[in-house]
Amino acid sequence: MTKTNHGGNNNFREGLTGAKISRFLLLPFQPKYLKAYLAVKRFEDISIDHLLKDGVEGVLLDADGTLGPHHTRHYPESVVAHVRQMADKGLKVAIYTNSSNKLFHQFAGIEIVREAYPKPDPRGFDTAMKDHLQLDDPSKVCMVGDNFVTDGGAISAGMRFIYVQPVKGNENIGHSFTRYLGTLCARLYYGDLFKNQRDAGPSTDNR
Numbered sequence: 001m002t003k004t005n006h007g008g009n010n011n012f013r014e015g016l017t018g019a020k021i022s023r024f025l026l027l028p029f030q031p032k033y034l035k036a037y038l039a040v041k042r043f044e045d046i047s048i049d050h051l052l053k054d055g056v057e058g059v060l061l062d063a064d065g066t067l068g069p070h071h072t073r074h075y076p077e078s079v080v081a082h083v084r085q086m087a088d089k090g091l092k093v094a095i096y097t098n099s100s101n102k103l104f105h106q107f108a109g110i111e112i113v114r115e116a117y118p119k120p121d122p123r124g125f126d127t128a129m130k131d132h133l134q135l136d137d138p139s140k141v142c143m144v145g146d147n148f149v150t151d152g153g154a155i156s157a158g159m160r161f162i163y164v165q166p167v168k169g170n171e172n173i174g175h176s177f178t179r180y181l182g183t184l185c186a187r188l189y190y191g192d193l194f195k196n197q198r199d200a201g202p203s204t205d206n207r
């Protein structure tokens with residue numbers, strides 16, 4: 001694909017885009033776009049075997065708040081090992097972040113989505129899936145992230161969404177507040193999913 005940085009500079013990617021604003025405003029009224037496939041406490045709690053059993057072929061991973069704290073320069077070894085295990089077990093894996101943090105040297109061999117519209121723009125998920133996972137069926141792709149407003153846009157793109165409880169960090173108050181409201185909406189509609197947040201295995205019942 002062309003090397004255009006879709007969606008503008010990094011500050012823009014992390015700030016309020018039109019896609020973020022419209023998704024945020026519509027979320028309370030469109031519960032189907034809040035229906036996660038699974039909710040877990042930590043990224044490492046995601047059972048790779050269950051993903052494979054459920055027909056998942058590729059995963060897109062958010063970075064900030066999901067794999068580590070906001071703008072971290074170093075990810076926990078347990079997280080790096082789990083990402084590597086996903087790839088070793090046959091899943092196609094790519095990191096898809098809106099962050100300006102470009103230090104992913106710990107994830108050698110893992111695709112990094114750098115040239116796509118920022119989440120939750122559906123065009124960004126499509127590019128990430130096709131160009132970085134080499135897949136063309138969104139129902140076989142899982143987005144893993146801590147934010148129903150941005151990462152949860154994967155649901156509108158036809159993908160499954162795994163919600164990870166945010167890793168504490170120093171993100172700005174606007175970011176944490178919109179993320180909190182997005183999760184609150186999801187909890188109101190699908191509270192049972194969060195009761196099982198510590199369970200390791202996803203179930204097709206949650207789709």
Ligand SMILES: [Mg+2]
Nearest residue numbers: 062064065146
């Ligand atoms: Mg995040």
